[in-house]
Amino acid sequence: MKRHAHQSPKLAHLKQLLGLRQYQAVGVLESLWYFASTQSPRGDIGKWSDEQIAAGLDWDGSPSELIAALIASHWLDPCGANRLVVHDWATHCDQTVRRGQVIKTEGFVGVPPPKTSVPPPKTSVPPPKTSVPLVKTSVPLATASQPEPEPEPEPEPEPKTNTVESATRLFEIFWQAARIGWQQDHSAPGSKTQAAIHFKKREPSAESTRALIAVLRAQVKSNLAIRESGEFTAKLPHVFRWLRDRRDADDILTLSEPQRAGPTEIYRPEEIITPQVTAAEAKNTLDTLAASGNEFARRRIERIKRIT
16 A cells, blocks of 8 residues: 555545445555556556456456446546556556566556667777887897706605594593592592593603603602691692693602603503502602602601691
């Protein structure tokens, strides 16, 4: 429905002629315009008979009375060539009708189709040729072109070992040892997945894994020695936090140089950490470390002596 059309005197006249309510008259006009946009987009609705138009509008009364009322209220206009046309259809139809192919080729009734501006063909004009005299040079041409030296072949890169697979194997060894140590410390090991992430960030080797497990063992022994003396000491954090925060640096051991291992050698956890660590062994470990100059072990022994 066009804006303000419900306030038009033409609508009131149509209501009076057909004896309709406001909403009924609005429905007749909407149906008329929809029928015209789909069946007569040019506005030449007169090519259909009165009965066909009434059926398209779902009008259950007399078709002739309907058409007469639409003409009298100036919603339809008589036309000699097309019998009937929609009033000012070219002005008031919606954009969908205007953009249709029928309107682009044939136009509305009584209105010529829009002209399409075709740009003139571009003609390419070649630029004028200018003759440039050749300059004679007294520089002799090279008798023969010297061949460029061939580049030296690059050395083939050495085959890389599967570091990802090696790091995974080393982590499984470390994890087994860590589980034993954390069990002895009565601590929860935490997430294995997170521990694997922080372990692989260190780019581990067989030697560094063995040294890491040795530090872990020493920390467990020292914790047991402190608790055996009656002094409180915190439990070990989760394994991934222990790795992430570099807690292995808390207890620096004086380790002998480990035997260099091949890339595929695997250390078994039972060769590095014993299943059980007694309090006496833990105390002996602290004494040994203190004698070797380990400051961490010395401070812990002093704390034990002050308590006992």
